[in-house]
Amino acid sequence: MRVVIAEDLALLREGLVQLLTAHDFEVIEAVDNGPAMLRALLTHRPDVAIVDVRLPPTFTDEGLQAAVQARAQVPGLPILVLSQHVEQIYARELLSDQNGGVGYLLKDRVFDVRRFVDMVKQVASGGTVMDPKVISELMIKHDTETSPVHSLTEREREVLGLMAEGRSNAAIAARMFFSEKAVSKHTNSIFSKLGLAASGDDNRRVLAVLAYLNAEAQVPPPRTTAS
């Protein structure tokens, strides 16, 4: 599997290259700035790119911007964005094209190498992977009295979180020590409670859940109009 890496800190860049090479990825280019990343993405069209949000020359959200730009030119180009911090607004921007093949993770997730490699492959195959922190913040945001999320059981919430992270029923079953059948019972219940159409396609399922969680919280109209 051909990979492009964009990370400005040499230590981390080398670490990623080493880790991915050891897991049978072919790193075709490792760059250290935004413009080079965009060029590499557009010339190589890799199976997946792993990029840092903050890159030279501006040290702002260069990497994220380049990712969004590359995906605008090559729809669905698989990109996994890594960052030292997660922001809901960045997640929203990455998800906005609804094309899949996108991931947004804290750099810490690299620690669990097996899971990380899985997630890279998932993104490469057009899947969507969101950091558990993004999901948990979204769940908290929705956990109000009036939201349907509030009516989910503890177990269902756990399944919903894992689903939003981009895991398949089989992966969720393995993680929670359930049978796959039990997991699909939970997912059906979640989809009916949230009023979403169930889908057999894993990626469509993740996108539906994320779109639901990303929508503005369901609240009655304000009493007064704030000016």
Next chain:
Amino acid sequence: MDKVGAARSPRRLGLVERLRWTMRGLLVAVLSQAGSVVLWTVTVVTLATLVVGIGFLILPIVVNAVRGLAGFHRRTAREWSGVAIDVPYRHTAADGAYDTAGTFAQCRRLLSDPATWRDILWMTLNAPVGLVLGLLPAACVAYGLNGMFVTPFLWESMGPHWGFGVTWFITDQGEANLAIPQGLLFVVLGLLIAPALGRLHIRFNRALLAPTRNARLTLRVEHLTETRSDAAEAQAAELRRIERDLHDGAQARLVLLGMKLGFADTQLETNPALVRQLLAEAMESSSQALTELRDLVRGIHPPVLAERGLDGAVRALAVALAIPAEVSVDLPGRPQPPIESAAYFVIAEALANVTKHSGANHASIRLWHAGGRLRAQVGDNGRGGAKAEGGSGLRGLQRRLAAFDGELDISSPVGGPTLVTMEIPCEL
């Protein structure tokens, strides 16, 4: 504000407005005597008795009264004519303890303030100036009314040495009737000069009651000294907190991480199961260290602010908020980094209060630049009743803003809505 604008715009004044100025003149005249003369005498007596010690006990009270009188004139200047006269005093007459030593120290402070002496000078000059400027219009009007309605009818009973205007003495009804047009002229004259003399008196007040350039600079230096020491203190406290957080958090976790790895190294051949467990714990430990560092960094300088600027960072705050928030940002450029950061933390804190305390289901954030000031407003439709004193963290933000001459205002009537407004002088 309307009144100020109307008074400033040059336009023809109506009769009512001229009558009002005439009455104001009367008030000025009365105060110049009852206030200035009486208070002046009391002040001088107090100063004279300082020598025998009694003066020290009553000086603060007298100074307070003088400042009250001066304050009244400052207020009327603003209300009648839209002229702002700033307060020049270095200390309030009310501070200081109520014991002999405290009173003595306070008297020294009051006497060493040049503004105290300028107040006395003002009272001295205001006695004649206020009397003349204040009384003249009313006197003209009164004399004119006398000419119109009294002299023509009662001239005979006023005696042979009575006259009016240029007609002196009045000897027959024809001459007495001349008092009517002359009286009318006087009334018109009085009404004509009333606003001008009233404003002249306000100018006179401003010349003496506003802080001199020197006093202004002194006040400014005092304010800067105070806010600088606040800022230095806040910074030191912040560094202490960071040191403690690092020491007890990330540093400790990294030690633990190294320990686990070292231990794992010794067990590699003999106990692979334990090694696996130790490695898992090491990963957990470094993960926690990162989480703690992340929270710390967020408190020092939020990464999203570095990456997106104030505009983007405020939008990120709104997206992460539990309730829908409407954002409107209108900034022609980027403020200096310290101001950006202060503004960000104020908005973040205000939004945190909205979610924690207000019970609102809608918030709004406005950020704009006008009149050389960066302004931000966070509003919600919740239950209101928010106070800066309530340990809500807003007090700390007020201090932080003061370092930039910024201000924080909270309008939060019980029942809502709450509106937190921030202003920082800032060029864009």
